[in-house]
Amino acid sequence: MSEAYFGYNIFLSVILFALGVLGVLWQRNALSVFMSVELMLNAANLALITFAQRYGDAAGGALVLIVITVAAAEAGVGLAIFIRLYRQRATIELDKATELQG
Amino acid sequence: MPPALPTIEWGPTLPMILLAATGVMVVLADLVVNRRAPLLSLLIAILGMGGALLAVVYGVSEDARAFGQFVRYDFIGRWGAMIALAGGCLVALISPKTIRDHDLPAAEYFALLVFGVLGMVVLCVSVELFTIFLSVELIALTIYILSGLARQSTRSTEASMKYFVLGAFSGGFMIFGFVFLYGGAGGRSTLGQIGLSIMQMDSPWEMGCLVFGLALALAGFAFKLAAAPFHLYAADVFEGAPTPVAALLATGSKVAGFVALIHLLAPLHEHLTEAVQAFAADAGGLLWFLAALSIVVGNAVALLQRNVKRMLAYSSIAHSGYLLIGAVVFVEGSVTLAEIETAILIYLIAYVLMKVVAFGVAAGLGTRGEGDVEAYAGLAQQSPWLAAAMAVAMLSLTGIPGTAGFVGKFYVFARAVESHYVILVVLAVLGSVVSAYYYLRVIVYMYMRDPAEPAALEPLGIVQGLGLLLASVPIVIVGLFPQLLLVLLTSI
Numbered sequence: 001m002s003e004a005y006f007g008y009n010i011f012l013s014v015i016l017f018a019l020g021v022l023g024v025l026w027q028r029n030a031l032s033v034f035m036s037v038e039l040m041l042n043a044a045n046l047a048l049i050t051f052a053q054r055y056g057d058a059a060g061g062a063l064v065l066i067v068i069t070v071a072a073a074e075a076g077v078g079l080a081i082f083i084r085l086y087r088q089r090a091t092i093e094l095d096k097a098t099e100l101q102g
Numbered sequence: 103m104p105p106a107l108p109t110i111e112w113g114p115t116l117p118m119i120l121l122a123a124t125g126v127m128v129v130l131a132d133l134v135v136n137r138r139a140p141l142l143s144l145l146i147a148i149l150g151m152g153g154a155l156l157a158v159v160y161g162v163s164e165d166a167r168a169f170g171q172f173v174r175y176d177f178i179g180r181w182g183a184m185i186a187l188a189g190g191c192l193v194a195l196i197s198p199k200t201i202r203d204h205d206l207p208a209a210e211y212f213a214l215l216v217f218g219v220l221g222m223v224v225l226c227v228s229v230e231l232f233t234i235f236l237s238v239e240l241i242a243l244t245i246y247i248l249s250g251l252a253r254q255s256t257r258s259t260e261a262s263m264k265y266f267v268l269g270a271f272s273g274g275f276m277i278f279g280f281v282f283l284y285g286g287a288g289g290r291s292t293l294g295q296i297g298l299s300i301m302q303m304d305s306p307w308e309m310g311c312l313v314f315g316l317a318l319a320l321a322g323f324a325f326k327l328a329a330a331p332f333h334l335y336a337a338d339v340f341e342g343a344p345t346p347v348a349a350l351l352a353t354g355s356k357v358a359g360f361v362a363l364i365h366l367l368a369p370l371h372e373h374l375t376e377a378v379q380a381f382a383a384d385a386g387g388l389l390w391f392l393a394a395l396s397i398v399v400g401n402a403v404a405l406l407q408r409n410v411k412r413m414l415a416y417s418s419i420a421h422s423g424y425l426l427i428g429a430v431v432f433v434e435g436s437v438t439l440a441e442i443e444t445a446i447l448i449y450l451i452a453y454v455l456m457k458v459v460a461f462g463v464a465a466g467l468g469t470r471g472e473g474d475v476e477a478y479a480g481l482a483q484q485s486p487w488l489a490a491a492m493a494v495a496m497l498s499l500t501g502i503p504g505t506a507g508f509v510g511k512f513y514v515f516a517r518a519v520e521s522h523y524v525i526l527v528v529l530a531v532l533g534s535v536v537s538a539y540y541y542l543r544v545i546v547y548m549y550m551r552d553p554a555e556p557a558a559l560e561p562l563g564i565v566q567g568l569g570l571l572l573a574s575v576p577i578v579i580v581g582l583f584p585q586l587l588l589v590l591l592t593s594i
Contacts, residue, residue: 017278020274021271021274024267030263030267033267037267037271037273037274040274040275040278041273041274041277043278044274044278044280044281047278047281047285048281048284048285050285051281051289052289054289055289055290056289057289057290059291060284060289063232063291066235066236067235067277070235070239070273070277073239073243074239074243077243077246077247077266078266078270081250081259081262081263081266082263084250084253084259084262085259085260085263088259089256094263094267097260097263099256099260100257100260100261100337100338100341100342
C-alpha cells in the first residue's frame with residue numbers, strides 16, 4: 001500500500017471513530033447507541049488492519065478477528081439486555097430508564 | 103521442515119485452565135443433578151477458585167511466562183491474580199442470601215462469577231495489548247449479565263443496561279487507543295516492545311500515535327476503575343445490581359484493572375531517555391488530574407447519599423483516587439519498583455477485604471440492606487456480629503489506625519510524600535477526614551438508634567457468616583500487625 005493510502009485510511013478511521021462517539025453521546029435509542037459503539041470498534045479494526053499492512057505484521061490481521069469476536073459477543077449480551085428492558089418498560093429509550101436516581 | 107509447534111507451559115496456564123473448566127463444570131453439574139442446588143454450584147466454584155489460587159501460589163514462580171510473550175507473572179501481576187482469586191472466593195461465599203432473596207439462577211450465577219474471575223486473573227498477568235483487551239471484555243461481559251440477573255427487578259435490568267452501554271463505549275475507547283499504541287510502536291503489541299519504541303522514538307508521527315493511543319487507553323482504564331470524571335455509571339450500577347455482584351465489581355474488577363494499568367505504565371517507570379521522561383510527565387499529569395478529581399468528587403458526593411450501596415459506590419470512586427496516587431508515584435519513578443508495587447498491593451488487599459465485608463453485610467440484610475442508612479438503625483441490638491463486621495469495614499474504609507485500611511493508605515501516601523506529591527497527599531488526607539462523616543454515620547445508626555424494623559432478622563446461614571468472618575478478621579489482623587503482610591508479600 002502506498003504512503004498516501006495509509007494516511008487516508010488512518011484519517012478515515014479517526015473520522016469513523018469520532019462519528020461513533022458523537023452517535024453514542026447524541027442518540028437516545030438504545031439500538032442506535034449500540035450501532036454507534038459498533039462503528040467505534042470497526043474504526044479500530046480499520047486502523048488496526050492498516051497499521052498491520054504498513055508494518056508487514058501478519059499477526060495484526062488475526063487480531064482484527066479478536067475484535068470482531070468481542071463485538072459479536074457484545075451484541076449477543078447487549079441485545080438480550082435491551083429485549084428485557086423492552087419487556088419491562090415497552091421502550092428502549094435510554095433516558096426513560098430513570099428508576100435509579102442519578 | 104515443518105515449523106516447530108509452540109510448547110504449552112502447563113504451570114502458568116494451569117490456573118486459567120482450572121477456572122475455565124470450573125465454569126463449565128458448574129453448569130454441567132446443574133444439568134446432571136437437574137434441580138436448582140445453589141450449594142452444589144457454590145461448592146464447585148469455591149473448589150475451582152481455591153484450586154486455582156493454590157496453583158498460582160505453589161505452581162507458578164515469579165516471572166513465569168506463558169503463551170509466548172503474552173502472559174507474564176511478575177510480582178504485581180502474580181499477586182494481583184491471587185487477590186482476584188481470593189476476592190472471588192469471598193464474593194462467592196457472601197452470595198447465597200442474595201440468590202435466595204432475588205431467586206437468581208444459581209448455576210448461571212456461579213458459572214459467570216468464575217468466568218469473570220478468569221478474566222481478572224488473565225488481565226492481571228497479561229502483558230500484551232490484545233490479551234489485555236480480551237480479558238477486560240471477558241470481565242465486562244460477565245458483569246453485564248450478572249448485574250441484570252435478577253429477572254423480576256426492573257432496577258437490576260436498568261443497572262445492567264447502563265453498565266452495558268457505558269462499558270461498551272469505554273471498551274471502544276480502549277481498543278482504539280490500543281490500536282494506536284500498536285501502530286506507534288511499529289506494528290508490535292507486547293508492552294515490552296512498546297516500551298522500547300517509546301525509548302527510541304524518532305519521528306513526531308510515532309510520538310503522536312503513542313500519545314494519542316495512551317490517552318485513549320487511559321480514558322478506557324479510568325472508566326473501568328470508576329475514576330472521576332468517568333464514574334457516572336458507578337452509583338446506579340452498584341445500587342441496581344445484586345449486592346454480591348456490586349462487591350465483585352468493586353473488588354476483583356478494580357484490582358485487575360489497576361494491575362493492568364500499572365503494566366501499561368511500566369515502560370515509563372524508569373526514565374532511561376529524554377523521550378520517556380517527556381512521555382512520563384504527560385501521563386503523570388493526566389493521572390494526577392484523575393486522582394485529584396476522583397478524591398474530591400467521590401468524597402463530596404458520598405456525603406449526600408442516603409442509600410448505603412450508593413454511598414459505597416462513591417466511596418469506591420474516592421478509593422480509586424487514592425490508588426491512582428500510587429500510579430502517579432509509579433510513573434514519576436523516584437521510588438523503586440518493589441517499594442511502590444508493595445505499597446499498591448497492600449492497599450489493594452486491604453481494599454478488597456473491607457469492600458467484601460461492607461457489601462457482605464448489606465447482602466446479609468437482604469432487601470433491608472439495599473435501602474437507606476436508616477434501615478441499618480439498631481442493627482447492633484438485633485445482630486451484634488453483623489453490626490461489628492460492618493463497623494470494622496467502615497472504620498477501615500475511613501482509614502482509622504488499627505485497621506487494614508490505615509495500613510494501605512499509610513504506605514501509598516508515604517511513597518507519595520517521598521516523591522514530593524504533597525498537594526495530592528494533603529487532598530487525600532482531607533478527603534479521608536471528610537469520609538469519616540459518611541462512614542461513621544452508618545456506625546451511629548447501627549449502635550445509637552433504636553431498631554427501625556422491629557422484626558427479628560433471618561438467620562444468616564453458615565456460608566455467608568464464614569465469608570464475612572474470613573474477610574473481616576484479616577482487616578483487624580493486618581491493621582494491628584502490618585509486618586505480617588509484608589512478610590507474606592515477600593515470602594509467597
